[in-house]
Structures are given as structure tokens and as C-alpha cells.
Amino acid sequence: MMEHQATEELLGALALGAVSTEEWRAAQAHFQECPDCRDEAVRLKAAVDTLPIATREITPPPALRTRILSAISSESSSLPVPVIATRPAPVPVAVRRAQPQPFWANWSRYAPVAAAGASVVVLLVLAGWSNSVRSRLSATEQELDQTRALLAGTAVGNIFTANLRSTNAAPSTRGNLVYMTQEKAGMLMAWNMPPPPQGMVYQVWVQANNQTRSLGVLTLYPDGNGVIYVPGDITHIKAVVVTLEPEPHSPTPTGDTVLETRF
Amino acid sequence: VAGEERDPKGLFDGVADDALLEAVQRQDEAAIEALYDRYGRICFALAYRIVNDYGVAEDVVQDAFVRVWRQAGSYTSGRGSVKNWLLSIVHHRAIDVLRSRGDRPRRDLPLDSAEMMPANADVWREVSRSLERDTVRAALATLPDAQRETIELAYFGGYTYVEIAELMDVPLGTVKSRMRLGLEHMRDFLEAQSEEIPG
Numbered sequence: 001m002m003e004h005q006a007t008e009e010l011l012g013a014l015a016l017g018a019v020s021t022e023e024w025r026a027a028q029a030h031f032q033e034c035p036d037c038r039d040e041a042v043r044l045k046a047a048v049d050t051l052p053i054a055t056r057e058i059t060p061p062p063a064l065r066t067r068i069l070s071a072i073s074s075e076s077s078s079l080p081v082p083v084i085a086t087r088p089a090p091v092p093v094a095v096r097r098a099q100p101q102p103f104w105a106n107w108s109r110y111a112p113v114a115a116a117g118a119s120v121v122v123l124l125v126l127a128g129w130s131n132s133v134r135s136r137l138s139a140t141e142q143e144l145d146q147t148r149a150l151l152a153g154t155a156v157g158n159i160f161t162a163n164l165r166s167t168n169a170a171p172s173t174r175g176n177l178v179y180m181t182q183e184k185a186g187m188l189m190a191w192n193m194p195p196p197p198q199g200m201v202y203q204v205w206v207q208a209n210n211q212t213r214s215l216g217v218l219t220l221y222p223d224g225n226g227v228i229y230v231p232g233d234i235t236h237i238k239a240v241v242v243t244l245e246p247e248p249h250s251p252t253p254t255g256d257t258v259l260e261t262r263f
Numbered sequence: 264v265a266g267e268e269r270d271p272k273g274l275f276d277g278v279a280d281d282a283l284l285e286a287v288q289r290q291d292e293a294a295i296e297a298l299y300d301r302y303g304r305i306c307f308a309l310a311y312r313i314v315n316d317y318g319v320a321e322d323v324v325q326d327a328f329v330r331v332w333r334q335a336g337s338y339t340s341g342r343g344s345v346k347n348w349l350l351s352i353v354h355h356r357a358i359d360v361l362r363s364r365g366d367r368p369r370r371d372l373p374l375d376s377a378e379m380m381p382a383n384a385d386v387w388r389e390v391s392r393s394l395e396r397d398t399v400r401a402a403l404a405t406l407p408d409a410q411r412e413t414i415e416l417a418y419f420g421g422y423t424y425v426e427i428a429e430l431m432d433v434p435l436g437t438v439k440s441r442m443r444l445g446l447e448h449m450r451d452f453l454e455a456q457s458e459e460i461p462g
Contacts, residue, residue: 010439011443012439012440012442012443012444013423013438016417016442017358018417018422018427018442020423020425044443044446044447048418049343050399050449051418051419052350052353052354053305053394053395053399054396054399054400055308055311057304057308058308059304060303060320060321064307064325065303068303069292071328072329072332075332
């Protein structure tokens, strides 16, 4: 730690950042114990912060703006955005641009269901995938509530969830999509699915860039719950839809929509 | 101004800097665009003042804004204004570039001296927001030449006080004293320009 007098003499240089790394660290340690030095350093730093204002204004080349926004767009399309823990937007949602964004970029509005979705994932991981899926999917609301409470206050991390809305075709159904951005994998779970008519199945689709891709047929259990694994990068999807289709599956959605969510 | 759309939708007009940065934290590209439109000119001016090269200054400013995009979450309002935080990132990056050009060793100082900032910002923050260029230049002009040159060598030249002592061929203590006295005088001068600051 730097001694008081040495620090005091160096305060101007510290405020300007004109010191060695070692001196900087020693001064920081001294500031922890010497509020007088710290306060004076803050006062001097305030003067330093005005120095950029003294520079002669220069209009940057127009291309710089384009370059920066392009670089940031590239970042947006490659980095997952953990928005669940962020604060509510102080500006209108409408300001969001039309450029592709990860689908979870708009999921802050689904934050209330995030904990529940994460809870289900944790349950599945803990219990193992194959044998316990069925029993876990048939977990009652009470079980989910208990798990949600268990996880209260725990960071959701890179797990993003969205609820799927039911339609008039099957108003009592519910669904959750849970996606882990680092693993680039997730699953869709559905509850209270009515038994499909003879020769029909529930098929799951993702939509992106005006294209619809099948994720496959929902594995349905006798208790009316269903699940399907969601592999790969689904970063820029615009919607997830579950429809009723003829067996074994359909190349394109043709039947009634049962569950859906749009981003 | 050509190339500066100035938030064409106007959705961030009147939005405080802190709220703008919160939108950047949520990865709202329109927000970082608005931030650039507010401060891109001064950032570029600072970078150019330090590196004295248009192309390099562009790179510095681009790096700074991309860093803001990635690390907006590291900003806390108690550590100073958004503008100062942004400028300190530009300054830090520009000095890095400057020192890497020559044979001067790079310095591994914290990005924005944040540890020195108080938990609760004082009224000086409000004053500094409204400062005009002419006022700051006037403050610098009131300094004795030796103090002004010392401060400019340190801030715009990225020199340490030890290096400045060698350059100016004066004792270390003289450089340290010039830095502190010069900054104190600047602050006193600027405070006196503001009615909000007593004395």
C-alpha cells in the first residue's frame, strides 16, 4: 500500500492516469483507508473529465457510423442476449429495429414464466432424460410451483423460455418452449393435449424468414402431455407452432393450429 | 450532418443518457445508434486529438462503441455520467493505440478509473454536463504554460509523470506538483463559472 504522503503527491498524476500500474494499484489500496485522498482524487478526476470537451470538434466520416452499426449488428447476430434479468424497457418496444435478433431478445415479457420453464429443465436434467420424462411431464401444477419456489432468486442464466398460447382448436392445452443458448438445444413441452383424431399427430414447426421447418412430431403420452426435443440453433425463429397433421407427418403445416408463440 | 441520422425516428429524443444505456444493455441497436449520434462527434474528436490520424481515430471509436455494446452492463450511474464513461473508454483505447506505436510500454490501468469515483455522484456531474468547449478551453488557458503542457502530455499524449519528467527535464516532484495544481486550478475555475456550485 502506498503511504499517505506519497499518494497525496501523486493525486494529480493518478487522476490523469499518468502512473504505472503498480502505483495505481497501491493508490487504490490506500484510498480504501484514506477518504481524504480518495475524495481529492475524485475532485481532480472531475477536472480531467472535462478535457475531452476542450478538443476541437471534428465531424467523423459518414462511413464510420455505418461501420459501427454494421459491427454491432454482427455482434447481435452472433451473441446470445440474456435479457431475462434486465430491467423493464423505459423506451417503447417500437424502437426495436427490424434487423434479425435472437428470438429471446424480446422475451423479457415472458420473464414470469422463465422460472417455471427453467424449473422443468432442471427437473429433467436431474431425473435423467429417458425414463423419467413421462413422469416429470405429468408433474402437477403444485409440483411446478414448488420447484419455482425452490429456484426463486436463482439466476436463470442462459435458459430462455416462452409459453405457447392455446387456440380455439384446443383451448385447455398449454405449452412451454425451453431453450439453452449455450448448448443450442431445448425442448418443447405441452400439457393437456386432447387425444388426436385417428390417423392424426401433433406436429411442431418453427418459422423464420418466411420459411417453415418441421421439428418433428410431438411425442404424446397417455396422460395428455407431450414433448419434443429441439436441436440446433433456432436463434432467429419468428414463431413456434404446433398443428394437427395426418400421420406419419406432413411436409408443410396443413391442419389446425393447437399451440403457438410468436416473437 | 451527412452520415448522422440523428435518431431518425426520434424515439430517443429527450431520453436521458442513463435510460439510453439501459436500452443498450438490452441490446437495442436503435439505442446504440442514438448514443453514437449524441456523442460520436466528441468521441471522434478526442480519438483524433490523441492519435492524430483519421483512420486510426475511426478504428478507436468503432472499438469503443463495440465495447460499449458488449459491456454496457458494467456501467453504473454512481460512477459518473454515461458521457464520461464513454469518453474514458475512447481515451483508454486511444492511449493504448498511441503507446503501442512507439516503444513505450502499455499501461494496464483500469478502464475508466472507476474505483476513484464516489458511490453518489456530486453536483459536479451536472455542471460538467453543461460545460461548453470555450469554457474548458478558457480554464486551460488560465493555467501557466508548464502546468497546461504537463496535463496535455499526460492526458492527450498518454505519458506517465515519469516520462514527462524526462521529456521536460524536470524533477519528478515538479511534474506531480504541476499536474495537481493545474487540475485544482481548472476545477476551481470551472466551478466559479457555474452558479450551481457555491464559491
